[in-house]
Amino acid sequence: MVEKKEGMLEFIRSDLAALTAYTPHPGGTGGKPAAPVAEILDRLDTNESPYDLPDDLKQKLAWAYQQELENNRYPDGGHTALRWAISEYVNESAGLPPGAFTPKNISVGNGSDELIRSLLIATCLKGEGSILVANPTFSMYTILAQSLAVPVVSVGRSSTTFETNLVEAQSAIEQTQNPPIRVVFVVHPNSPTGNPLTEAELNWLRSLPANVLVVVDEAYFEFSQNTLLADALQRPNWVILRTFSKAFRLATHRVGYAIAHPELVVALEKVRLPYNLPGFSQTAARFALAHRNLLLSMVPGLLAERNRMFQALQQHPALEVWASSTNFLYLRLRAEYPPERGDLGQVCQELKQMGTLVRYVSHGLRITIGTPEENQRTLMRLQTVLASKFSS
């Protein structure tokens, strides 16, 4: 067979050549590292919980797999039981009365990533809309928009508080044409920076016209306990995204959900794949909800570890660390450390060679809170690497 160089297959959409596939662990977690990687790999780069399901829950889930799951049958494409359970949890989580949100307000996706894509398809495709993001933020909005050829308008944030530059954002809304901005994506609290939306940002979002969809990504709600569901109840142009991938400890099962006006839910259901969520994933998510108190009981300990890490990292003279409402911390080098001495991208690489994965983003490091042992190792390794580069 003739070897094909990239770019030779003429049937591939030409604009895809400029895109690269998403890599959760840039450089990989396996393969051949530059130096031998330490035995223990601390994966602190994707913000999952460090805790797998407890053994007895895993056993119950395995039992459900053996006794209930029909491997030969398609799963419930309407996610009926799961949507009921989610709507109940959603109301409880926001202190809303039972029935405030119902299954008609819920759409379930193969991770909230799928819902982000469905939202783009349902709003912006065919040249009908652009999206607005404030960087740095969750990269998937831009990646998915680009893969659908949806234009992305990005505005900046304060370099001290990471609040969105609202002057820029408002002028983008007013001036973007062909196509106009149809969707604004915000994360609450933001990733990678860990800050919740401020009153000013909230007021601005509330002031947006009804023909602009506001997507509030609450992937970290179970850590922040800060939700805008009450707004979504009042505003048909708001949608809240949540996920089972973080505090609920189910990242492998790929379950996310949207809470929205029923008409938007109908639109999302039209554009998704019919059997988007495997039966076992639906079972696992229902399990997680049924045992939510047990699963979420790890949250306070993770938050205490986050606070401990925050205190410890703040002691380092080279680092600026931001307070976080989530299960990760964001830090940058202080301005007085000039780039000639190295940057955090190199620190990230060296940590990897020592066996700790963290994420390098926008000149900073985002470090997921792991188990106390992982956190301690990370502190030690970070201190070692920084000492070699930045000690006075």
Ligand SMILES: *Cc1c(COP(=O)(O)O)cnc(C)c1O
């Ligand atoms: C982790 C994360 C998600 C979750 O994505 P899933 O596809 O549900 O795993 C969504 N949004 C943000 C901001 C995240 O950090």
